[in-house]
Amino acid sequence: MHIDDVAFGGEGVGRVNGFVVFVPLVIEGETVEAEIIEIKKKFARAELVNVVEPAVSRVDPSCRFFGDCGGCQYQHMSYDAQLVMKQKQVASLFGRIGGLTENRVEPVVACPQPYHYRNRILIRSQWNGKAKKLLIGFRKRNSHWVVEVDDCKIAEPALNAQIPKVRNNPPNKGGVKVNLRVAPEKWVVPDHSFFQTNFFMLPRMVEILRKMFQSSGSTYLIDTYCGVGFFSIELADLAKRYVGVEYDHHAIIAARENATNFGGGNGEFLEGRTEHLLPELLAKFSDGTTTVVLDPPRKGCAPAALEQLLEIRPTQIIYVSCHPATLARDLNTICADGVYRLEQVVPLDMFPHTQHVECVADLRINTSK
Numbered sequence: 001m002h003i004d005d006v007a008f009g010g011e012g013v014g015r016v017n018g019f020v021v022f023v024p025l026v027i028e029g030e031t032v033e034a035e036i037i038e039i040k041k042k043f044a045r046a047e048l049v050n051v052v053e054p055a056v057s058r059v060d061p062s063c064r065f066f067g068d069c070g071g072c073q074y075q076h077m078s079y080d081a082q083l084v085m086k087q088k089q090v091a092s093l094f095g096r097i098g099g100l101t102e103n104r105v106e107p108v109v110a111c112p113q114p115y116h117y118r119n120r121i122l123i124r125s126q127w128n129g130k131a132k133k134l135l136i137g138f139r140k141r142n143s144h145w146v147v148e149v150d151d152c153k154i155a156e157p158a159l160n161a162q163i164p165k166v167r168n169n170p171p172n173k174g175g176v177k178v179n180l181r182v183a184p185e186k187w188v189v190p191d192h193s194f195f196q197t198n199f200f201m202l203p204r205m206v207e208i209l210r211k212m213f214q215s216s217g218s219t220y221l222i223d224t225y226c227g228v229g230f231f232s233i234e235l236a237d238l239a240k241r242y243v244g245v246e247y248d249h250h251a252i253i254a255a256r257e258n259a260t261n262f263g264g265g266n267g268e269f270l271e272g273r274t275e276h277l278l279p280e281l282l283a284k285f286s287d288g289t290t291t292v293v294l295d296p297p298r299k300g301c302a303p304a305a306l307e308q309l310l311e312i313r314p315t316q317i318i319y320v321s322c323h324p325a326t327l328a329r330d331l332n333t334i335c336a337d338g339v340y341r342l343e344q345v346v347p348l349d350m351f352p353h354t355q356h357v358e359c360v361a362d363l364r365i366n367t368s369k
Contacts, residue, residue, distance in 0.1 A: 209231060275304035
């Protein structure tokens, strides 16, 4: 079977007599042998048996658990090829889900350290009754079972050093999750609050947001879903005044402390949901040009927040997303009536060797509307 494409999510797309078959661990252009394991009405799923004609970008995985562990999808592919593929996947999603006919997707910004970059991992334990053994590691690919892992190639070394300690101090039975994290230097981040999982890419992300904000000519900044205030504080010197909004009580307390530590004295952090506070904040800053930063969870923005943006119409919206599909969906809503135009989408490879990709979208108001 010839592989025509690799879909977002990591599965290769092939066809048998015109019938679509999804196969993992393959590369576009390869010819492979695969065994069908599931047949649906419109497609089938298969497992890779043999690569008959490999792509020139195929490489040996660095991790001996790759293919069994579900953490990575692309270690069999050269890093340059991963970047090209992810750009194509994001552009395809924007056309298919976002309804955007013009390709505004920039090349993917590469990670300077494609291995040992994750500052947070979730170690799982599971009791194997048959083997009478407690398994410590990560979820198996396409399964809820745990595969034993003693060294993760994409985790920071400090986290890998903790895995034996988890194994040597196991619970009485399985089912325990241990969240290991390397704290960002000098930033206050509560245990269960969000912070980007790749420190090596943060300078590049900040640089992109700063350029977008500066080019808009905006005076004010509203940072929604702001977490511990990272974007607010990093952009504070470019704004006359800023406001960060976050519903996590502990994160807001941390954001205020971070602003004190890092010099974000020209703004404030408010506790509450974006869709509840956004109308008041947009009205408050209506005397000048305003940029709104959206950085929601994977599920995307609350529909009410999108409606408020379309009604009050800030000068610029910068949308940061870890899920291109929900980003494309929300941009379809924002751009549908021509109120906003999409200037560009910059994908960042925050998660090398995995199916995930971060995106930053720059939207501007159409003054003629």
